[in-house]
Amino acid sequence: MERAVADGGLGPGDALPPVRRLADELAVSPGTVAAAYKELRGRGVVVTRGRGGTVVAAAPAVASRRPPKVPDGLRDLAGGHPDPAFLPDLPGLAAPSSGPRSHRSTPRLPRLEERVRAWFDGDGVPSECVTFAHGALDCIARLLTTELRPGDAVAMEDPGYHHLLDLLQAMGLRTIAVAVDDEGMRPAELREALRAGARAVVCSPRAQNPYGGCFSAARRDELVEVLRQAPEVLVIENDHAAEIAGAELNSLTGGGLSRWAQVRTVTKYLGTDLRWAAAACDPVTLARHDGRLLLTSGWVSHLLQAAVLTLLDDPSAQLLVTRAEATYGERRTTFVKELAQRGITAHGVSGMNVWVPVRDESAVVNGLRTRGWWVAAGARFRMASAPGVRITVAGLGSAGAARLASDFAEVLGESEATYGG
Known part of the structure; x- marks a missing residue:
C-alpha cells in the first residue's frame, strides 16, 4: 500500500478495503490486516474516519507535495518569497581548520549565542536557554518528536502554514484546527482544542502565514490565560519573519508558561539558503531538543553559524533588513487598500502575505492565471476554514x-456571473 501511494496508484482520500474483505482476498487473518493498517496510520500514510473507513491521508508521508511549477510568463505571487532586492550578498566562507574535529562539545559559536540572547531579550523573550537548528521546520519537528507520539494531537492555526501541516501529517500526528483572525489564534477555539486533547500548540505571534495576523497585547493575555490551564502542553511560537513582520512582538513566552519555545529564522530577510534557526525555550525543552540533535547531526555547521553572525553584525545588511520591513509594510497596505476600493475584503496586518476570502478558489486562481498572475489556492493552507x-x-x-486588484475584481465578477450572482 505504501508503494501504491508513492507511485500514485492510491491518491489522497482513496479508501482502503475493509479489514475483513482484504483479509479474505489475501487469505490472511483480519488481525494481520488490522496491524498493517495501524502501522500505516502510525507512519502518517492513512487516516481513519470512523464509519467512513480508512483512507489515504491528504499529505501521506510516502509522497511529496511540492508546490506546482510556475507556468512560463506568469508573475509569481504564490511562493511566499522575499524580494531579492532586499537580500544581502552572502559572505565568503572561511576554510575550516585542518584535521579531524567534532563540535559536539561546543555546538554553538559563543559570539552568535551571545548575539541571539540579546535578540530575544530585546523582544522580551526569556533567553536563559537557547539553541540552534537547521531552520524553523527542523526545529519544530525535533521539538514535537521528543514530546509526542503518532496519534497525538497538535492545535494548529487554521488557515495555517501548509508545510507545517504536511509535516505533522507525515509524523502521524493529528491536527486540531484553531481558527485565526487579524489578532491570531482565537482563545475560545484554542480552549476547545485543549479540551479535545491537544498535547502541543504551534502558533505564529506575527506575520501569520497565510492570514497575516499578529497577536495584540490583549489577545496575547487571553491566550496565556487559556494556556495556563494546561501546563503540560508544549507551546511553540514560530516567529519566522521577526525582523520584517512590520509588527511588534507580543509573545506568549513571557507569560509564565511551563513548557514553551520560540523559534526564529533568518531565511526571509538574510538569505533563503541560510537554513539556520534559533530557539529560546524552557530548560526541559532545551535538554530534549539538544539531546536529539546530539544523536543526529550533532550540531549546526559552524560555517553556517559564522555566515549568519557576519550578516547580523553587518550594518549594510541590517540597513537592507530595515528597508525591507518598511517596504513590505507599504506594499501590503497598498494592496489591501486597492482591494478595499473595489469592495474586496482582505487580511494582512503583518508579514509578506495577504489572504483574500473567495467563494471558489479554482475560479479565482485560474482567472488570474489568464491575466498573467500566479497566486496560491487556499486549499493547501486550510483545515476547516472558509476558502481563500x-x-x-x-x-x-x-x-x-x-x-492586480483590478484583475481580481474582474475575476470575481466573472465567477459570480458563472454561478448566477
Whole structure:
C-alpha cells in the first residue's frame, strides 16, 4: 500500500478495503490486516474516519507535495518569497581548520549565542536557554518528536502554514484546527482544542502565514490565560519573519508558561539558503531538543553559524533588513487598500502575505492565471476554514497592486456571473 501511494496508484482520500474483505482476498487473518493498517496510520500514510473507513491521508508521508511549477510568463505571487532586492550578498566562507574535529562539545559559536540572547531579550523573550537548528521546520519537528507520539494531537492555526501541516501529517500526528483572525489564534477555539486533547500548540505571534495576523497585547493575555490551564502542553511560537513582520512582538513566552519555545529564522530577510534557526525555550525543552540533535547531526555547521553572525553584525545588511520591513509594510497596505476600493475584503496586518476570502478558489486562481498572475489556492493552507487565496506581496509595487486588484475584481465578477450572482 505504501508503494501504491508513492507511485500514485492510491491518491489522497482513496479508501482502503475493509479489514475483513482484504483479509479474505489475501487469505490472511483480519488481525494481520488490522496491524498493517495501524502501522500505516502510525507512519502518517492513512487516516481513519470512523464509519467512513480508512483512507489515504491528504499529505501521506510516502509522497511529496511540492508546490506546482510556475507556468512560463506568469508573475509569481504564490511562493511566499522575499524580494531579492532586499537580500544581502552572502559572505565568503572561511576554510575550516585542518584535521579531524567534532563540535559536539561546543555546538554553538559563543559570539552568535551571545548575539541571539540579546535578540530575544530585546523582544522580551526569556533567553536563559537557547539553541540552534537547521531552520524553523527542523526545529519544530525535533521539538514535537521528543514530546509526542503518532496519534497525538497538535492545535494548529487554521488557515495555517501548509508545510507545517504536511509535516505533522507525515509524523502521524493529528491536527486540531484553531481558527485565526487579524489578532491570531482565537482563545475560545484554542480552549476547545485543549479540551479535545491537544498535547502541543504551534502558533505564529506575527506575520501569520497565510492570514497575516499578529497577536495584540490583549489577545496575547487571553491566550496565556487559556494556556495556563494546561501546563503540560508544549507551546511553540514560530516567529519566522521577526525582523520584517512590520509588527511588534507580543509573545506568549513571557507569560509564565511551563513548557514553551520560540523559534526564529533568518531565511526571509538574510538569505533563503541560510537554513539556520534559533530557539529560546524552557530548560526541559532545551535538554530534549539538544539531546536529539546530539544523536543526529550533532550540531549546526559552524560555517553556517559564522555566515549568519557576519550578516547580523553587518550594518549594510541590517540597513537592507530595515528597508525591507518598511517596504513590505507599504506594499501590503497598498494592496489591501486597492482591494478595499473595489469592495474586496482582505487580511494582512503583518508579514509578506495577504489572504483574500473567495467563494471558489479554482475560479479565482485560474482567472488570474489568464491575466498573467500566479497566486496560491487556499486549499493547501486550510483545515476547516472558509476558502481563500494567498498572495505574496513582497515584490508587488504600487502599480502592480492596482492592476492586480483590478484583475481580481474582474475575476470575481466573472465567477459570480458563472454561478448566477
